Amino acid sequence: MAVSKTKYAYAVGRVRVLETRLLDKGKFDRMLEATSAGEVLKVLAETSYSSYLAELTGAYEFETILRKEMANVLADFEKMSPQPELVALIALSYDLHNLKVLFKNKYLGVENTDILFPAGAIPLHRLKYAVEDENFREFPEVLRRAGEQILDEFVVSRDPQLIDLYLDRALFELRLTSAQKARSGFLEGLFQRQVDLLNLNTFLRVKKMGRSKDFLKQALLPGGLIAGELLLELLDESLEELISRLSTTRYSAVSGEGIREWMDTGTATRLEKLSDDFITAYLQRGRHSPFGLEPLIGYLWAKQVEIKNIRLVMVGKINGLPTEAIRERLRNVYL
Structure with missing residues:
Protein backbone atom coordinates (compact mmCIF):
# COMPACT_ATOMS: atom_id res chain seq x y z
CA MET A 1 0.00 0.00 0.00
CA ALA A 2 1.31 3.47 -0.89
CA VAL A 3 2.06 5.83 2.00
CA SER A 4 1.82 9.61 1.86
CA LYS A 5 5.30 10.96 1.22
CA THR A 6 4.84 13.65 3.88
CA LYS A 7 4.94 10.91 6.51
CA TYR A 8 8.63 10.60 5.72
CA ALA A 9 9.44 14.18 6.77
CA TYR A 10 10.83 13.23 10.20
CA ALA A 11 12.83 10.27 8.87
CA VAL A 12 14.32 12.34 6.03
CA GLY A 13 15.32 15.00 8.57
CA ARG A 14 17.15 12.34 10.56
CA VAL A 15 18.87 11.10 7.43
CA ARG A 16 20.14 14.60 6.65
CA VAL A 17 21.92 14.63 10.02
CA LEU A 18 23.32 11.11 9.57
CA GLU A 19 24.64 11.97 6.11
CA THR A 20 27.00 14.50 7.70
CA ARG A 21 28.68 11.60 9.54
CA LEU A 22 29.36 9.49 6.46
CA LEU A 23 33.05 9.14 5.62
CA ASP A 24 33.98 11.39 2.71
CA LYS A 25 36.72 11.01 0.10
CA GLY A 26 39.14 12.96 2.29
CA LYS A 27 38.81 10.43 5.12
CA PHE A 28 39.41 7.54 2.74
CA ASP A 29 42.45 9.31 1.29
CA ARG A 30 43.90 9.53 4.80
CA MET A 31 43.13 5.85 5.39
CA LEU A 32 44.87 4.96 2.13
CA GLU A 33 47.92 6.97 3.14
CA ALA A 34 48.14 5.18 6.51
CA THR A 35 51.18 2.95 6.85
CA SER A 36 49.37 0.06 8.54
CA ALA A 37 45.96 -1.31 9.49
CA GLY A 38 46.52 0.03 13.00
CA GLU A 39 47.00 3.53 11.59
CA VAL A 40 43.75 3.16 9.63
CA LEU A 41 41.95 2.45 12.90
CA LYS A 42 43.34 5.72 14.27
CA VAL A 43 41.61 7.56 11.42
CA LEU A 44 38.38 5.68 12.21
CA ALA A 45 38.74 6.79 15.84
CA GLU A 46 37.90 10.31 14.62
CA THR A 47 34.57 9.14 13.16
CA SER A 48 31.27 7.58 14.22
CA TYR A 49 33.08 4.24 14.53
CA SER A 50 35.09 5.48 17.52
CA SER A 51 32.69 4.04 20.10
CA TYR A 52 33.41 0.50 18.88
CA LEU A 53 37.19 0.69 18.83
CA ALA A 54 37.65 0.18 22.57
CA GLU A 55 36.25 -3.34 22.13
CA LEU A 56 39.03 -4.37 19.73
CA THR A 57 42.15 -6.17 20.92
CA GLY A 58 43.82 -5.89 17.53
CA ALA A 59 43.43 -4.65 13.97
CA TYR A 60 42.51 -8.14 12.72
CA GLU A 61 39.19 -7.91 14.58
CA PHE A 62 38.01 -4.92 12.54
CA GLU A 63 35.13 -6.91 10.99
CA THR A 64 33.40 -6.92 14.38
CA ILE A 65 32.93 -3.16 14.42
CA LEU A 66 31.70 -3.08 10.82
CA ARG A 67 28.99 -5.65 11.52
CA LYS A 68 27.89 -3.89 14.70
CA GLU A 69 27.66 -0.54 12.93
CA MET A 70 25.51 -1.92 10.11
CA ALA A 71 23.29 -3.83 12.53
CA ASN A 72 22.70 -0.66 14.56
CA VAL A 73 21.91 1.38 11.44
CA LEU A 74 19.36 -1.18 10.25
CA ALA A 75 17.68 -1.31 13.66
CA ASP A 76 17.43 2.50 13.83
CA PHE A 77 15.99 2.77 10.32
CA GLU A 78 13.34 0.14 10.90
CA LYS A 79 12.18 2.17 13.92
CA MET A 80 12.05 5.54 12.20
CA SER A 81 10.68 4.54 8.79
CA PRO A 82 6.91 4.90 8.20
CA GLN A 83 7.26 1.68 6.15
CA ALA A 182 4.07 -0.74 -2.39
CA ARG A 183 3.79 0.99 -5.80
CA SER A 184 7.39 2.14 -5.49
CA GLY A 185 8.88 2.53 -8.94
CA PHE A 186 12.06 3.74 -7.25
CA LEU A 187 12.54 0.51 -5.29
CA GLU A 188 11.48 -1.67 -8.19
CA GLY A 189 14.01 0.11 -10.41
CA LEU A 190 16.74 -0.46 -7.83
CA PHE A 191 16.08 -4.18 -7.56
CA GLN A 192 15.74 -4.60 -11.34
CA ARG A 193 19.15 -3.01 -11.83
CA GLN A 194 20.71 -5.18 -9.14
CA VAL A 195 19.30 -8.27 -10.86
CA ASP A 196 20.78 -7.17 -14.20
CA LEU A 197 24.23 -6.58 -12.74
CA LEU A 198 24.22 -9.91 -10.93
CA ASN A 199 23.13 -11.62 -14.14
CA LEU A 200 26.00 -10.04 -16.09
CA ASN A 201 28.44 -11.39 -13.51
CA THR A 202 26.77 -14.80 -13.66
CA PHE A 203 26.94 -14.79 -17.48
CA LEU A 204 30.71 -14.23 -17.39
CA ARG A 205 31.30 -16.98 -14.84
CA VAL A 206 29.14 -19.47 -16.75
CA LYS A 207 30.90 -18.61 -20.02
CA LYS A 208 34.32 -19.01 -18.39
CA MET A 209 33.31 -22.45 -17.05
CA GLY A 210 32.09 -23.48 -20.50
CA ARG A 211 28.66 -24.48 -19.17
CA SER A 212 25.56 -24.93 -21.31
CA LYS A 213 22.65 -22.63 -22.07
CA ASP A 214 20.45 -24.81 -19.88
CA PHE A 215 22.79 -24.19 -16.97
CA LEU A 216 22.80 -20.43 -17.63
CA LYS A 217 19.01 -20.38 -17.90
CA GLN A 218 18.76 -21.94 -14.45
CA ALA A 219 21.38 -19.56 -12.99
CA LEU A 220 19.93 -16.27 -14.28
CA LEU A 221 17.68 -14.34 -11.92
CA PRO A 222 14.29 -13.25 -13.30
CA GLY A 223 12.87 -9.74 -13.05
CA GLY A 224 15.64 -7.62 -14.54
CA LEU A 225 15.54 -5.12 -17.38
CA ILE A 226 17.91 -7.13 -19.58
CA ALA A 227 16.00 -10.00 -21.15
CA GLY A 228 17.33 -13.38 -20.12
CA GLU A 229 16.82 -14.52 -23.71
CA LEU A 230 19.44 -12.00 -24.85
CA LEU A 231 22.08 -13.42 -22.53
CA LEU A 232 21.20 -16.98 -23.55
CA GLU A 233 21.52 -15.99 -27.21
CA LEU A 234 24.95 -14.44 -26.58
CA LEU A 235 26.45 -17.29 -24.58
CA ASP A 236 28.07 -18.83 -27.67
CA GLU A 237 29.13 -15.45 -29.09
CA SER A 238 32.26 -13.45 -28.31
CA LEU A 239 32.34 -11.08 -25.35
CA GLU A 240 32.87 -8.27 -27.85
CA GLU A 241 29.38 -9.05 -29.14
CA LEU A 242 27.97 -8.76 -25.62
CA ILE A 243 29.67 -5.38 -25.20
CA SER A 244 28.27 -4.26 -28.56
CA ARG A 245 24.72 -5.34 -27.72
CA LEU A 246 24.82 -3.52 -24.37
CA SER A 247 26.46 -0.37 -25.79
CA THR A 248 23.10 1.32 -26.36
CA THR A 249 21.73 0.46 -22.92
CA ARG A 250 22.08 2.04 -19.49
CA TYR A 251 24.83 -0.50 -18.80
CA SER A 252 27.17 0.58 -21.61
CA ALA A 253 29.91 2.00 -19.35
CA VAL A 254 29.70 -0.84 -16.83
CA SER A 255 29.76 -3.57 -19.47
CA GLY A 256 32.36 -1.95 -21.69
CA GLU A 257 35.06 -1.27 -19.11
CA GLY A 258 34.16 -4.10 -16.75
CA ILE A 259 33.91 -6.85 -19.35
CA ARG A 260 37.06 -5.71 -21.14
CA GLU A 261 39.01 -6.06 -17.89
CA TRP A 262 37.47 -9.49 -17.46
CA MET A 263 38.73 -10.37 -20.92
CA ASP A 264 42.22 -9.15 -20.03
CA THR A 265 42.53 -10.53 -16.48
CA GLY A 266 39.82 -13.14 -16.00
CA THR A 267 38.62 -11.40 -12.86
CA ALA A 268 35.43 -9.46 -12.11
CA THR A 269 37.06 -6.95 -9.73
CA ARG A 270 36.51 -3.96 -12.01
CA LEU A 271 33.02 -5.06 -13.04
CA GLU A 272 31.97 -5.39 -9.40
CA LYS A 273 33.28 -1.91 -8.57
CA LEU A 274 31.57 -0.37 -11.59
CA SER A 275 28.35 -2.21 -10.72
CA ASP A 276 28.35 -0.76 -7.20
CA ASP A 277 29.11 2.72 -8.58
CA PHE A 278 26.20 2.33 -11.03
CA ILE A 279 23.80 1.62 -8.15
CA THR A 280 25.22 4.56 -6.19
CA ALA A 281 24.56 6.88 -9.14
CA TYR A 282 20.98 5.58 -9.42
CA LEU A 283 20.31 6.21 -5.73
CA GLN A 284 21.95 9.64 -5.75
CA ARG A 285 19.15 10.85 -8.04
CA GLY A 286 16.66 10.48 -5.18
CA ARG A 287 18.92 11.76 -2.43
CA HIS A 288 17.53 15.31 -2.38
CA SER A 289 13.88 14.30 -2.25
CA PRO A 290 12.40 16.26 0.69
CA PHE A 291 9.88 13.51 1.41
CA GLY A 292 9.70 9.84 0.61
CA LEU A 293 11.63 6.61 0.87
CA GLU A 294 14.46 7.53 -1.50
CA PRO A 295 16.82 9.28 0.97
CA LEU A 296 16.46 6.40 3.48
CA ILE A 297 17.31 3.68 0.98
CA GLY A 298 20.09 5.85 -0.43
CA TYR A 299 21.63 6.25 3.02
CA LEU A 300 21.46 2.51 3.75
CA TRP A 301 23.29 1.82 0.49
CA ALA A 302 25.80 4.57 1.29
CA LYS A 303 26.51 2.88 4.61
CA GLN A 304 26.96 -0.50 2.95
CA VAL A 305 29.41 1.03 0.46
CA GLU A 306 31.25 2.85 3.26
CA ILE A 307 31.67 -0.42 5.18
CA LYS A 308 32.80 -2.23 2.03
CA ASN A 309 35.41 0.48 1.43
CA ILE A 310 36.69 0.30 5.01
CA ARG A 311 36.98 -3.48 4.63
CA LEU A 312 38.89 -3.10 1.34
CA VAL A 313 41.35 -0.69 2.95
CA MET A 314 41.85 -2.81 6.07
CA VAL A 315 42.34 -6.06 4.15
CA GLY A 316 44.69 -4.29 1.75
CA LYS A 317 46.81 -2.87 4.56
CA ILE A 318 46.91 -6.18 6.44
CA ASN A 319 48.09 -7.95 3.28
CA GLY A 320 50.57 -5.25 2.31
CA LEU A 321 48.95 -4.27 -0.98
CA PRO A 322 50.22 -1.12 -2.72
CA THR A 323 48.16 1.99 -2.03
CA GLU A 324 47.13 2.40 -5.67
CA ALA A 325 45.98 -1.22 -5.88
CA ILE A 326 43.65 -0.59 -2.94
CA ARG A 327 42.50 2.78 -4.29
CA GLU A 328 41.36 1.36 -7.64
CA ARG A 329 39.09 -1.09 -5.83
CA LEU A 330 37.35 1.54 -3.70
CA ARG A 331 33.75 2.38 -4.58
CA ASN A 332 32.60 5.95 -5.21
CA VAL A 333 31.26 7.56 -2.05
CA TYR A 334 27.58 8.54 -1.94
CA LEU A 335 28.05 12.23 -1.09
Whole structure:
Protein backbone atom coordinates (compact mmCIF):
# COMPACT_ATOMS: atom_id res chain seq x y z
CA MET A 1 0.00 0.00 0.00
CA ALA A 2 1.31 3.47 -0.89
CA VAL A 3 2.06 5.83 2.00
CA SER A 4 1.82 9.61 1.86
CA LYS A 5 5.30 10.96 1.22
CA THR A 6 4.84 13.65 3.88
CA LYS A 7 4.94 10.91 6.51
CA TYR A 8 8.63 10.60 5.72
CA ALA A 9 9.44 14.18 6.77
CA TYR A 10 10.83 13.23 10.20
CA ALA A 11 12.83 10.27 8.87
CA VAL A 12 14.32 12.34 6.03
CA GLY A 13 15.32 15.00 8.57
CA ARG A 14 17.15 12.34 10.56
CA VAL A 15 18.87 11.10 7.43
CA ARG A 16 20.14 14.60 6.65
CA VAL A 17 21.92 14.63 10.02
CA LEU A 18 23.32 11.11 9.57
CA GLU A 19 24.64 11.97 6.11
CA THR A 20 27.00 14.50 7.70
CA ARG A 21 28.68 11.60 9.54
CA LEU A 22 29.36 9.49 6.46
CA LEU A 23 33.05 9.14 5.62
CA ASP A 24 33.98 11.39 2.71
CA LYS A 25 36.72 11.01 0.10
CA GLY A 26 39.14 12.96 2.29
CA LYS A 27 38.81 10.43 5.12
CA PHE A 28 39.41 7.54 2.74
CA ASP A 29 42.45 9.31 1.29
CA ARG A 30 43.90 9.53 4.80
CA MET A 31 43.13 5.85 5.39
CA LEU A 32 44.87 4.96 2.13
CA GLU A 33 47.92 6.97 3.14
CA ALA A 34 48.14 5.18 6.51
CA THR A 35 51.18 2.95 6.85
CA SER A 36 49.37 0.06 8.54
CA ALA A 37 45.96 -1.31 9.49
CA GLY A 38 46.52 0.03 13.00
CA GLU A 39 47.00 3.53 11.59
CA VAL A 40 43.75 3.16 9.63
CA LEU A 41 41.95 2.45 12.90
CA LYS A 42 43.34 5.72 14.27
CA VAL A 43 41.61 7.56 11.42
CA LEU A 44 38.38 5.68 12.21
CA ALA A 45 38.74 6.79 15.84
CA GLU A 46 37.90 10.31 14.62
CA THR A 47 34.57 9.14 13.16
CA SER A 48 31.27 7.58 14.22
CA TYR A 49 33.08 4.24 14.53
CA SER A 50 35.09 5.48 17.52
CA SER A 51 32.69 4.04 20.10
CA TYR A 52 33.41 0.50 18.88
CA LEU A 53 37.19 0.69 18.83
CA ALA A 54 37.65 0.18 22.57
CA GLU A 55 36.25 -3.34 22.13
CA LEU A 56 39.03 -4.37 19.73
CA THR A 57 42.15 -6.17 20.92
CA GLY A 58 43.82 -5.89 17.53
CA ALA A 59 43.43 -4.65 13.97
CA TYR A 60 42.51 -8.14 12.72
CA GLU A 61 39.19 -7.91 14.58
CA PHE A 62 38.01 -4.92 12.54
CA GLU A 63 35.13 -6.91 10.99
CA THR A 64 33.40 -6.92 14.38
CA ILE A 65 32.93 -3.16 14.42
CA LEU A 66 31.70 -3.08 10.82
CA ARG A 67 28.99 -5.65 11.52
CA LYS A 68 27.89 -3.89 14.70
CA GLU A 69 27.66 -0.54 12.93
CA MET A 70 25.51 -1.92 10.11
CA ALA A 71 23.29 -3.83 12.53
CA ASN A 72 22.70 -0.66 14.56
CA VAL A 73 21.91 1.38 11.44
CA LEU A 74 19.36 -1.18 10.25
CA ALA A 75 17.68 -1.31 13.66
CA ASP A 76 17.43 2.50 13.83
CA PHE A 77 15.99 2.77 10.32
CA GLU A 78 13.34 0.14 10.90
CA LYS A 79 12.18 2.17 13.92
CA MET A 80 12.05 5.54 12.20
CA SER A 81 10.68 4.54 8.79
CA PRO A 82 6.91 4.90 8.20
CA GLN A 83 7.26 1.68 6.15
CA PRO A 84 9.68 -0.52 8.10
CA GLU A 85 8.77 -3.49 5.93
CA LEU A 86 10.46 -1.75 2.98
CA VAL A 87 13.62 -1.05 4.99
CA ALA A 88 13.51 -4.75 5.92
CA LEU A 89 13.89 -5.58 2.22
CA ILE A 90 17.43 -4.18 2.44
CA ALA A 91 18.14 -6.06 5.69
CA LEU A 92 16.88 -9.24 4.04
CA SER A 93 20.16 -9.61 2.13
CA TYR A 94 21.89 -10.30 5.46
CA ASP A 95 19.31 -12.97 6.30
CA LEU A 96 19.94 -14.68 2.98
CA HIS A 97 23.69 -14.49 3.62
CA ASN A 98 23.14 -16.14 6.99
CA LEU A 99 20.97 -18.85 5.47
CA LYS A 100 23.64 -19.61 2.88
CA VAL A 101 26.24 -19.97 5.64
CA LEU A 102 23.96 -22.13 7.80
CA PHE A 103 22.99 -24.46 4.95
CA LYS A 104 26.62 -24.91 3.91
CA ASN A 105 27.66 -25.52 7.51
CA LYS A 106 24.98 -28.20 7.74
CA TYR A 107 25.57 -29.97 4.45
CA LEU A 108 29.28 -29.46 3.80
CA GLY A 109 30.49 -30.16 7.32
CA VAL A 110 32.11 -26.75 7.77
CA GLU A 111 31.82 -24.35 10.70
CA ASN A 112 31.74 -20.71 9.59
CA THR A 113 29.65 -19.19 12.37
CA ASP A 114 32.12 -16.29 12.66
CA ILE A 115 30.83 -14.85 9.35
CA LEU A 116 27.17 -14.80 10.38
CA PHE A 117 25.66 -11.31 10.43
CA PRO A 118 24.24 -10.31 13.83
CA ALA A 119 21.08 -8.58 12.61
CA GLY A 120 18.78 -8.75 9.62
CA ALA A 121 15.04 -8.77 9.07
CA ILE A 122 14.73 -12.24 10.67
CA PRO A 123 16.39 -12.95 14.06
CA LEU A 124 19.45 -15.17 13.72
CA HIS A 125 18.19 -17.73 16.23
CA ARG A 126 15.09 -18.32 14.07
CA LEU A 127 17.26 -18.93 11.01
CA LYS A 128 19.43 -21.40 12.92
CA TYR A 129 16.38 -23.26 14.22
CA ALA A 130 14.81 -23.45 10.75
CA VAL A 131 17.92 -24.95 9.15
CA GLU A 132 18.68 -27.33 12.03
CA ASP A 133 15.09 -28.62 12.19
CA GLU A 134 14.46 -28.33 8.45
CA ASN A 135 11.31 -26.38 9.20
CA PHE A 136 10.59 -23.17 7.28
CA ARG A 137 6.84 -22.90 7.90
CA GLU A 138 7.09 -19.60 9.79
CA PHE A 139 8.97 -17.87 6.97
CA PRO A 140 7.40 -15.85 4.12
CA GLU A 141 6.11 -18.13 1.36
CA VAL A 142 8.98 -17.33 -1.01
CA LEU A 143 11.65 -18.18 1.58
CA ARG A 144 9.77 -21.28 2.73
CA ARG A 145 9.69 -22.56 -0.83
CA ALA A 146 13.41 -21.86 -1.33
CA GLY A 147 14.32 -23.64 1.89
CA GLU A 148 12.28 -26.69 0.94
CA GLN A 149 13.77 -26.78 -2.57
CA ILE A 150 17.25 -26.84 -1.05
CA LEU A 151 16.26 -29.67 1.31
CA ASP A 152 14.81 -31.71 -1.57
CA GLU A 153 17.49 -31.16 -4.21
CA PHE A 154 20.80 -30.77 -2.38
CA VAL A 155 20.69 -34.32 -1.03
CA VAL A 156 20.56 -35.50 -4.67
CA SER A 157 22.98 -33.12 -6.42
CA ARG A 158 25.32 -32.20 -3.53
CA ASP A 159 25.94 -28.96 -5.44
CA PRO A 160 26.46 -25.97 -3.08
CA GLN A 161 25.67 -23.60 -5.97
CA LEU A 162 22.03 -24.65 -5.60
CA ILE A 163 21.96 -23.06 -2.16
CA ASP A 164 23.08 -19.70 -3.56
CA LEU A 165 20.79 -19.99 -6.58
CA TYR A 166 17.55 -20.70 -4.74
CA LEU A 167 18.21 -18.13 -2.02
CA ASP A 168 19.19 -15.38 -4.48
CA ARG A 169 16.03 -16.08 -6.47
CA ALA A 170 13.95 -15.90 -3.30
CA LEU A 171 15.57 -12.62 -2.23
CA PHE A 172 14.81 -10.77 -5.45
CA GLU A 173 11.38 -12.32 -5.94
CA LEU A 174 10.44 -11.07 -2.49
CA ARG A 175 12.01 -7.67 -3.09
CA LEU A 176 10.43 -7.08 -6.49
CA THR A 177 6.99 -8.30 -5.41
CA SER A 178 7.07 -6.09 -2.30
CA ALA A 179 8.19 -3.03 -4.29
CA GLN A 180 5.35 -3.55 -6.76
CA LYS A 181 2.79 -3.94 -3.97
CA ALA A 182 4.07 -0.74 -2.39
CA ARG A 183 3.79 0.99 -5.80
CA SER A 184 7.39 2.14 -5.49
CA GLY A 185 8.88 2.53 -8.94
CA PHE A 186 12.06 3.74 -7.25
CA LEU A 187 12.54 0.51 -5.29
CA GLU A 188 11.48 -1.67 -8.19
CA GLY A 189 14.01 0.11 -10.41
CA LEU A 190 16.74 -0.46 -7.83
CA PHE A 191 16.08 -4.18 -7.56
CA GLN A 192 15.74 -4.60 -11.34
CA ARG A 193 19.15 -3.01 -11.83
CA GLN A 194 20.71 -5.18 -9.14
CA VAL A 195 19.30 -8.27 -10.86
CA ASP A 196 20.78 -7.17 -14.20
CA LEU A 197 24.23 -6.58 -12.74
CA LEU A 198 24.22 -9.91 -10.93
CA ASN A 199 23.13 -11.62 -14.14
CA LEU A 200 26.00 -10.04 -16.09
CA ASN A 201 28.44 -11.39 -13.51
CA THR A 202 26.77 -14.80 -13.66
CA PHE A 203 26.94 -14.79 -17.48
CA LEU A 204 30.71 -14.23 -17.39
CA ARG A 205 31.30 -16.98 -14.84
CA VAL A 206 29.14 -19.47 -16.75
CA LYS A 207 30.90 -18.61 -20.02
CA LYS A 208 34.32 -19.01 -18.39
CA MET A 209 33.31 -22.45 -17.05
CA GLY A 210 32.09 -23.48 -20.50
CA ARG A 211 28.66 -24.48 -19.17
CA SER A 212 25.56 -24.93 -21.31
CA LYS A 213 22.65 -22.63 -22.07
CA ASP A 214 20.45 -24.81 -19.88
CA PHE A 215 22.79 -24.19 -16.97
CA LEU A 216 22.80 -20.43 -17.63
CA LYS A 217 19.01 -20.38 -17.90
CA GLN A 218 18.76 -21.94 -14.45
CA ALA A 219 21.38 -19.56 -12.99
CA LEU A 220 19.93 -16.27 -14.28
CA LEU A 221 17.68 -14.34 -11.92
CA PRO A 222 14.29 -13.25 -13.30
CA GLY A 223 12.87 -9.74 -13.05
CA GLY A 224 15.64 -7.62 -14.54
CA LEU A 225 15.54 -5.12 -17.38
CA ILE A 226 17.91 -7.13 -19.58
CA ALA A 227 16.00 -10.00 -21.15
CA GLY A 228 17.33 -13.38 -20.12
CA GLU A 229 16.82 -14.52 -23.71
CA LEU A 230 19.44 -12.00 -24.85
CA LEU A 231 22.08 -13.42 -22.53
CA LEU A 232 21.20 -16.98 -23.55
CA GLU A 233 21.52 -15.99 -27.21
CA LEU A 234 24.95 -14.44 -26.58
CA LEU A 235 26.45 -17.29 -24.58
CA ASP A 236 28.07 -18.83 -27.67
CA GLU A 237 29.13 -15.45 -29.09
CA SER A 238 32.26 -13.45 -28.31
CA LEU A 239 32.34 -11.08 -25.35
CA GLU A 240 32.87 -8.27 -27.85
CA GLU A 241 29.38 -9.05 -29.14
CA LEU A 242 27.97 -8.76 -25.62
CA ILE A 243 29.67 -5.38 -25.20
CA SER A 244 28.27 -4.26 -28.56
CA ARG A 245 24.72 -5.34 -27.72
CA LEU A 246 24.82 -3.52 -24.37
CA SER A 247 26.46 -0.37 -25.79
CA THR A 248 23.10 1.32 -26.36
CA THR A 249 21.73 0.46 -22.92
CA ARG A 250 22.08 2.04 -19.49
CA TYR A 251 24.83 -0.50 -18.80
CA SER A 252 27.17 0.58 -21.61
CA ALA A 253 29.91 2.00 -19.35
CA VAL A 254 29.70 -0.84 -16.83
CA SER A 255 29.76 -3.57 -19.47
CA GLY A 256 32.36 -1.95 -21.69
CA GLU A 257 35.06 -1.27 -19.11
CA GLY A 258 34.16 -4.10 -16.75
CA ILE A 259 33.91 -6.85 -19.35
CA ARG A 260 37.06 -5.71 -21.14
CA GLU A 261 39.01 -6.06 -17.89
CA TRP A 262 37.47 -9.49 -17.46
CA MET A 263 38.73 -10.37 -20.92
CA ASP A 264 42.22 -9.15 -20.03
CA THR A 265 42.53 -10.53 -16.48
CA GLY A 266 39.82 -13.14 -16.00
CA THR A 267 38.62 -11.40 -12.86
CA ALA A 268 35.43 -9.46 -12.11
CA THR A 269 37.06 -6.95 -9.73
CA ARG A 270 36.51 -3.96 -12.01
CA LEU A 271 33.02 -5.06 -13.04
CA GLU A 272 31.97 -5.39 -9.40
CA LYS A 273 33.28 -1.91 -8.57
CA LEU A 274 31.57 -0.37 -11.59
CA SER A 275 28.35 -2.21 -10.72
CA ASP A 276 28.35 -0.76 -7.20
CA ASP A 277 29.11 2.72 -8.58
CA PHE A 278 26.20 2.33 -11.03
CA ILE A 279 23.80 1.62 -8.15
CA THR A 280 25.22 4.56 -6.19
CA ALA A 281 24.56 6.88 -9.14
CA TYR A 282 20.98 5.58 -9.42
CA LEU A 283 20.31 6.21 -5.73
CA GLN A 284 21.95 9.64 -5.75
CA ARG A 285 19.15 10.85 -8.04
CA GLY A 286 16.66 10.48 -5.18
CA ARG A 287 18.92 11.76 -2.43
CA HIS A 288 17.53 15.31 -2.38
CA SER A 289 13.88 14.30 -2.25
CA PRO A 290 12.40 16.26 0.69
CA PHE A 291 9.88 13.51 1.41
CA GLY A 292 9.70 9.84 0.61
CA LEU A 293 11.63 6.61 0.87
CA GLU A 294 14.46 7.53 -1.50
CA PRO A 295 16.82 9.28 0.97
CA LEU A 296 16.46 6.40 3.48
CA ILE A 297 17.31 3.68 0.98
CA GLY A 298 20.09 5.85 -0.43
CA TYR A 299 21.63 6.25 3.02
CA LEU A 300 21.46 2.51 3.75
CA TRP A 301 23.29 1.82 0.49
CA ALA A 302 25.80 4.57 1.29
CA LYS A 303 26.51 2.88 4.61
CA GLN A 304 26.96 -0.50 2.95
CA VAL A 305 29.41 1.03 0.46
CA GLU A 306 31.25 2.85 3.26
CA ILE A 307 31.67 -0.42 5.18
CA LYS A 308 32.80 -2.23 2.03
CA ASN A 309 35.41 0.48 1.43
CA ILE A 310 36.69 0.30 5.01
CA ARG A 311 36.98 -3.48 4.63
CA LEU A 312 38.89 -3.10 1.34
CA VAL A 313 41.35 -0.69 2.95
CA MET A 314 41.85 -2.81 6.07
CA VAL A 315 42.34 -6.06 4.15
CA GLY A 316 44.69 -4.29 1.75
CA LYS A 317 46.81 -2.87 4.56
CA ILE A 318 46.91 -6.18 6.44
CA ASN A 319 48.09 -7.95 3.28
CA GLY A 320 50.57 -5.25 2.31
CA LEU A 321 48.95 -4.27 -0.98
CA PRO A 322 50.22 -1.12 -2.72
CA THR A 323 48.16 1.99 -2.03
CA GLU A 324 47.13 2.40 -5.67
CA ALA A 325 45.98 -1.22 -5.88
CA ILE A 326 43.65 -0.59 -2.94
CA ARG A 327 42.50 2.78 -4.29
CA GLU A 328 41.36 1.36 -7.64
CA ARG A 329 39.09 -1.09 -5.83
CA LEU A 330 37.35 1.54 -3.70
CA ARG A 331 33.75 2.38 -4.58
CA ASN A 332 32.60 5.95 -5.21
CA VAL A 333 31.26 7.56 -2.05
CA TYR A 334 27.58 8.54 -1.94
CA LEU A 335 28.05 12.23 -1.09
